[in-house]
Amino acid sequence: MVKIRLTRGGAKGRPFYHVVVTDQRNKRDGRSLERVGFFNPMAAGGEQRLQLDVARVQGWVAKGAQLSDKVRVLVKEASRQAA
Template identity: 45%
Template sequence: MVKIRLSRYGTKKRPFYKMVVADSRFSRDGRFIERIGYFDPIAKIKSKKIQLNLDRLNYWKNQGAQMSERTKKIIKLFNEKK
């Protein structure tokens, strides 16, 4: 099954997440199919906090990709920001 989820990058106590499309059998920070955006929870400027490629997100959702709970919340925040 294909999932849209967060992959953690950054250092200790400075998280940074890439939003990726990956096979559910791969590890969290392992191989992925496509990177569609990022989420920086520590960013001071709201415009730098979330960046998404909505075209690719919608494409993968239409192909049957499932989204994680945290990803759904982040996308909801992104839509409110606009």
């Protein structure tokens, strides 16, 4: 099954996550099919906290991809920002 989930990057104590489309059998930070955005929970000042290509996410969901719980929340947030 194809899942849309977060992969971790960044330094120790300063997490940074890419929102990726991947096969559920791949490791958390393993191979992905496509990057559709990023999430920076430590964003401060002028840094961007969330950037997400909502149209691509909806396209993958239409093809049967499942969202992780956190990505579902982030997609709702990004949709509200875009509107």
